[in-house]
Amino acid sequence: MTPASLSARITMLLVITSLLVLGGGAKLMDWRIDHEMEGRFQQNLLTQAIAVSSMAQLEQDESPGDPGSQPRAGLLGGSSPTYHALRCDGEPPRFSTPPPPAVPADWFDHVGPKPHFARLRHGEQHLGSVQFSFIPDPVDNGETTPTRDASDNSAPRQCALLFEQDRKAIDQILLATDWTLLLGPALALAIALLAVPLIVRRGLRPVGVLVERMRDIGPNAPGQRLAALGMRELDPLVGRFNDVLGRMDEGLARERQFASGLAHETRTRLAELRALTEIEARYPSGRSMSDILGEIGLIGAELEATVTALLLLTRLKSGLERPQRQSLELLPWLQRQLQRQQPLAGERGIELHTEGTPPVNLHTDPALLEVIMANLLGNACAYAPGGDRVVVRLSREATVIDNAAPELEPSDLDNFGERFWRKQPPHAGHAGLGLALAHAAAQALAVQLDFTLKDGRLLARLAW
Numbered sequence: 001m002t003p004a005s006l007s008a009r010i011t012m013l014l015v016i017t018s019l020l021v022l023g024g025g026a027k028l029m030d031w032r033i034d035h036e037m038e039g040r041f042q043q044n045l046l047t048q049a050i051a052v053s054s055m056a057q058l059e060q061d062e063s064p065g066d067p068g069s070q071p072r073a074g075l076l077g078g079s080s081p082t083y084h085a086l087r088c089d090g091e092p093p094r095f096s097t098p099p100p101p102a103v104p105a106d107w108f109d110h111v112g113p114k115p116h117f118a119r120l121r122h123g124e125q126h127l128g129s130v131q132f133s134f135i136p137d138p139v140d141n142g143e144t145t146p147t148r149d150a151s152d153n154s155a156p157r158q159c160a161l162l163f164e165q166d167r168k169a170i171d172q173i174l175l176a177t178d179w180t181l182l183l184g185p186a187l188a189l190a191i192a193l194l195a196v197p198l199i200v201r202r203g204l205r206p207v208g209v210l211v212e213r214m215r216d217i218g219p220n221a222p223g224q225r226l227a228a229l230g231m232r233e234l235d236p237l238v239g240r241f242n243d244v245l246g247r248m249d250e251g252l253a254r255e256r257q258f259a260s261g262l263a264h265e266t267r268t269r270l271a272e273l274r275a276l277t278e279i280e281a282r283y284p285s286g287r288s289m290s291d292i293l294g295e296i297g298l299i300g301a302e303l304e305a306t307v308t309a310l311l312l313l314t315r316l317k318s319g320l321e322r323p324q325r326q327s328l329e330l331l332p333w334l335q336r337q338l339q340r341q342q343p344l345a346g347e348r349g350i351e352l353h354t355e356g357t358p359p360v361n362l363h364t365d366p367a368l369l370e371v372i373m374a375n376l377l378g379n380a381c382a383y384a385p386g387g388d389r390v391v392v393r394l395s396r397e398a399t400v401i402d403n404a405a406p407e408l409e410p411s412d413l414d415n416f417g418e419r420f421w422r423k424q425p426p427h428a429g430h431a432g433l434g435l436a437l438a439h440a441a442a443q444a445l446a447v448q449l450d451f452t453l454k455d456g457r458l459l460a461r462l463a464w
Contacts, residue, residue: 022185049163080166088159111160126167133160269303316440323365330358349387356394371441375434398463405458
């Protein structure tokens with residue numbers, strides 16, 4: 001499937017927008033022009049009709065049917081032929097020469113003082129008409145709307161006029177205007193279809209430059225970043241991409257550190273085993289076989305603990321290790337954890353002390369909670385100064401493990417949870433995976449594990 005083109009998408013949006021804007025504008029202009037010209041045509045029609053009615057009043061003694069008294073085509077209405085029909089009470093109707101081509105049968109019965117405009121059709125001929133009634137006044141002073149003399153007591157004589165004019169000229173003008181307004185947007189759209197893709201491709205050229213710059217950036221070239229293009233639309237994209245590159249470099253650095261740490265731990269244990277066997281084979285130390293096998297077993301146990309911790313960490317990170325929650329009496333369970341750390345604490349002269357009141361029952365996974373608590377207590381007993389006092393403060397909201405950490409700095413807290421990271425030289429049985437396991441188990445249990453350094457003491461807080 002061919003991927004969508006950004007240039008084609010922008011072109012289509014511009015063409016559709018142009019079509020709507022130009023088409024709507026042309027339609028509005030066409031309506032406005034038609035309305036204005038139709039209004040002017042009707043006004044001209046009414047002016048001619050009023051002139052005919054005035055001439056009829058001034059020439060009452062002369063026959064309106066006489067060709068010499070009739071307004072000829074071009075005299076009042078330009079080149080378009082005009083026609084009229086006049087009917088007064090008590091007199092026969094009078095018509096222009098030639099007479100109007102289309103005369104409604106009942107036009108005289110429905111006429112009134114207010115001008116009424118209409119469109120008539122006679123065969124292929126289109127006509128514009130106006131009709132109105134008036135009262136002739138022999139002493140008319142030239143006003144366009146005849147009035148009745150108030151002193152005249154006789155019944156007024158009412159006349160009705162039907163005036164028609166051929167619409168061919170104005171219809172041709174309106175048609176030409178329509179074609180002009182139609183061809184204008186069509187020509188503009190045709191030009192847009194040809195020019196817009198070129199303009200869009202030229203405008204998107206910085207995107208192509210950005211793509212070329214991205215080509216040389218990858219895992220094999222860490223630390224490289226894209227330079228800003230100085231464009232408001234693309235610079236945020238460059239910034240986000242540089243952020244992604246930074247996170248990628250950090251991830252790669254952690255993976256390399258992990259691979260290096262794993263190789264170091266494995267190589268160290270295997271080297272110890274090889275050195276022990278080779279030295280005993282070439283230069284027997286005279287130790288008993290049980291002592292030698294015990295040392296080999298201890299090295300193997302440390303290697304097994306590292307592999308087991310890595311497997312558990314992988315399962316926790318991937319979500320394969322799901323919590324099996326159950327009700328747990330926290331205080332007796334915590335006492336057992338402290339007893340397990342007692343040999344190491346007694347060897348280093350560290351006092352383990354608890355204070356506070358924990359929740360009676362805790363709904364959690366005992367195995368994962370043991371991973372967290374064993375690593376936190378183990379680190380406190382292994383890395384606290386000799387003779388220190390490790391305090392476990394209990395409450396219904398959290399458990400805090402407090403121990404002295406004079407060698408730690410605030411910046412070291414950011415490294416807590418990284419695999420194979422250790423501040424001090426490694427102690428036996430510690431491969432730098434404890435805090436990583438504790439963080440992963442806390443995340444699996446949906447509890448919060450935080451570390452704070454205050455007055456040279458490390459506070460590990462586990463919130464339920």
